[in-house]
Amino acid sequence: MKVDLGSISGQECMKTIFHLDGLGIRFAGTRGEKKAARWVERQFKKLGLTGVHQQEFPCLSCDYTRCVLSALLDGRWWVVDSEPAAHSKPTPEAGVEAELVVVEKIPGNARECRSLMQGKILLLYNSELFQLENFKRVMGAAPAGILLVDDRFPNDWTVAIGFPRYWIDFISCPVVNVPYTDAWEMVRQGVAVVRLEVESYVKEAISQNVIGEIRGRGSAGEVIVVSAHHDSVLNNPGADDNCTGVAAVLELARVFSKMRPRRTLRFISYGAEEQLSEGAKFYAFNTKDVRQIQFVLNIDSIGAWMGRTGIYYAGPRALEKTVEKVNQEMEFPGHLIQELSPFSDHFPLNLCGVPAVWYYRTTYVAARHYHHSALETPDVVSEEVLEATVRQQAALLERIANEEPMPFPRRIPSHQMKTLRQMAKEWCGIEDLPS
């Protein structure tokens, strides 16, 4: 029996998006995230999936109650838009006032970093700080605070920043995000002194993955994982990132629930992705049948009205050919890109040797203008884009779930594996992969 591609509905996807978005912030370890997990679990059960359950794991939750940044200009304090990074340290209650140092390039040794940064408030580009060695050196230099600027495009609003779970332990000071345009103005006006007040806390909490299956009829026990994440960042509910992914997972589960593919389809909605796929990591390193998993189709942020849908893949050339063929048949304008990335939930299973594709739609070269900001409402999501994307995914999934033998081997080429290992070290602190 063929899957009914015509029944895939962007409207159904939008219902999921409005529902999840309506739950509000779903940061890892919060009530919002739990509610989302319970709701997804109920949908899996309604669709008749098998073995539906939640998998709990520990995470570091956080929140803030106050964040005020002021810049001294011509003898007056000018309040600058700001927002704490996730897991930022608080300032002392009275706040901290310090010299502003614009750091264009982070010095290569600890001593220079210390003499430049100690006790100062730094203005830094994200792209400078987001390298582990730089991050450690800056945090080790004991600055009084860090103002971070997202340098992907000239945003006039704050963008939520989060650090990988492994990096959080190195954070030594308050870290806040400021809009690019405000940072520009501070530098242009020659602001020399700033004040920062941050009330924030970090706490241990529990997050959860939701798992359900359509059991395959084949005897080999092979499994295909279809995944997205239901958590959000701290400052917005993420209508695109990643209500769209969960909507796609549910829609795929709905159309495939009417048939019995050869291979098992395992649908997973992960928690705590925004701390660098903590849920997916927990799943990959704890599931007993990881060797049975042949392929991952991961979906994260696919709904933008205008943009380019990237299909990033890790794995053999034959995987690329398979996706390309489906693109042609479906007349789907997905850009196939061989790129390894630790920035979504396919990554931990890649580390276990499982090939993957990751669907991610950008509006700028490597980003989305509304990404992790208050601009990201359901208005940014296009029903038509979603419908076309999920149809292509269903066509791809049908082929991979049924063709005998698999259209590509369960293998990640060794040069890709080498890069993945380096990424695991840098971003997750993993020295030895579980074999």
Ligand SMILES: [Zn+2]
């Ligand atoms: Zn995401």
